[in-house]
Amino acid sequence: MHLKHLKLRVFVLIMLGLFMILSGDVAFAVGVRPLVIEMIVRPGDERDFVIDLIPDTMEELVDLVLYEPVQQLSGGLTYQLPVNPGFSATSWVTFDNDSIRVLPGQDTRVTGTVRVPFSASGSHTVVMMVESRPPDDPSGFTFRVRYAVRLRILVERAGIRPTAELNSLEIGPDQQGAPRITARFQNTSALDYLVSGEVTIRDQDRRLVERVTLRTPAGSSTGTDTTRVYPGAEVEFAGSVTRPLTPGEYWIQAFLRYGESGQILRNETIVVNPGEYVFPGFGELAAIAVSPSVTDHELHAGERKSQIFEFESMVGEPVRVEIALGEIMPDYEYSLVDWIELRSQPEFVLPARVKTRLAMTIAVPRDSVDGSYHGKAMFKAYSPVSGSLLSESVVPINVLVGTEQRRDIQIRSLTAQTTEEGTYLSLDVVNNGNVAFLPQISAVISDKDGVFVERVIFALQEERGILPRQTKHMMALAATLEAGTYNVEIEVTYGGVGILTEIHEVVVSN
Structure with a gap:
């Protein structure tokens, strides 16, 4: 049986909502494309864009209304009419016609123009709401759909940066x-x-x-x-x-x-403090022990390999064990979840103090390119009586395919923070290679005059390595640095072979 990884994504920003209003017996169904328009402009630019309205089987009258997005504490967006239109990016947008009659049988194209003020800079988002008008003489209930088309405008100007x-x-x-x-x-x-x-x-x-x-x-x-x-x-x-x-x-x-x-x-x-927190589902001991705790395989494209997991009950009552496969990250390019076949049911009951085994098959597709691929098996133990979660075990599954291994590290950023223990250097890196590995990263710190101050080693503690396309945060502790600007020469190696050398500037403030 295959365990398939199901992803359900609901993009609420695409549609503002579905409203029930008093109108005729027919539901309006004009479609819209695209739902997101992005443009990079400079102050003073004028740029045209188009929206296609896709008709239903009857004639409809559609209005285009401009809204502003407002971000909530939850990270989600709501939309509102401009509070100060003269100071809003909605004033930059005009349409050749903001009331459009959409006839059946052919798409209707709407043309709009963005006129960027010379004083503008940064990111601006305008929401263009596409609203179907109800009939003039309503006689019943129907649903009215309003589509939110997002217009993202990036106004490039020297000196602006994210903070x-x-x-x-x-x-x-x-x-x-x-x-x-x-x-x-x-x-x-x-x-x-x-x-x-x-x-x-x-x-x-x-x-x-x-x-x-x-x-x-x-x-x-x-x-x-x-x-x-x-x-x-x-x-x-x-x-x-x-x-x-x-x-x-x-x-x-x-x-x-x-x-x-x-x-x-x-x-x-x-x-x-004692009794300050509770930890639902986790007792002093795990309900089951799973071995191995991590799996590593070296396979060729088209090869199949069995993986055996052993389960041991650690408690005096039966437990229900559920098995699932998980991704390392959403839409992961190096995922192996779809390669795994479970040779049993996705759940079973493990009697008290008993051991058992479970087999999986890893089937590498014939067209797989060289690289390391990753996923995880998740085993949850539940009480069959109460249904409560007793414990959970997560086992990484790693497969190295082929022999072409490329190791490449990109340094995203470097910052410093002084504490009572000294000055911490914080390094953010991403693995741009095709295999997982644990790089050795060191740095030489010099003052603004080039005088040597200290050499530090960055540690990625309790980690087996950085997976392809994965970002990681690494730390190094230096003696307390005086406030000022320092040059940090960072060297990245693996197995004694140099991968990258870069010089970054860091500001220390006490």
Whole structure:
């Protein structure tokens, strides 16, 4: 049996809503394309665009109305009529006709023009609402559809760059009493950009407890870790802590990346008191033990390989085990989830204190290109009586296909932050190669006059490597640096072979 990975995505920004109004017996059904228009312009430019209205089987009258998007704390968008039209990008947009009669049998093309003021700069979004008019003499109920066509305008101007602030970082109980981390992120620039984040939790000995991915409610609903944040908007990113935190002191470090190279780093120390949090579904011991804890295979295109997992019940009652496959990230180019065949039912009951085995088959397609491919098997143990989650095991599955291995690292950004322990250098990198690997990264720090200050080593702790197309956050601790500007020469190697050498400038402020 194949386990197929099903992704359901609901793009609420495409359609403003479906409204029930008093009108005739016929539902309006004019279609629209495209739903997103993007243009890069300069101050003073004039640019035309077109929208095609796709007819139904009857004549309809359609109005075009301009709205402004407003970003909510959840990351989602609502739309409103311009509050100050003279200061809104909606005033840049005009149509040759904003009331259009759409006849059946042929598409109707609407032409619009964007006239960019000479004073404009940055990102601007205009929502063009396509609204069908109800009949003049309504006699019943029907549905009226309004389509939101987004016009994204980037006005290029020298000197503008993405900036941001982290307004707050907090941890507190959620509705079930489990710890939940929230971060309020604000876009302080004139540009919109994508934002993602994570928090690492370490105990007082700096041992990693958990790495928590931060998402917005809007991102969670569409299955993505990134959210586009618009100029001036404040958006809340959050993530739940699933590993038990025993009473004591913990060090949490929030890392949010934005745009092409922006990053924010925030360190906080928290104290967990006895009984402060609960951890639903996780007891002192796991309900089942799964081995192996990770699987690695080297295969050729067209080859098949069996993978055996062994399960052992660790509790004195039967448990129901559910099996699922998971992606490393949405739309992952190097996913192997579709290669895996489960040779049993996707769930079974494991008797108390008993061991059993389960087999999967990894079938590499014949047309696969060389590279490393990745996924994960997830095993959840439930109580068959109450249905509550007892424990969960996640096993990475890695397959290296072929012999052509390309290792390539891109440095996205480098920042510095001084604490009581010294000056932390925060490095954001992405693996642009075709295989997973653990690079060795070192850096030589020099002052603005080129005088050597210190050499540091960046650590990617508790990680087996960086997967293809994956971004990772690495840290190095230097002695406390005085405030000022420093040159950092970064060297990336693997197995003693040089991959990259770059010099970056970093500003230290105390």
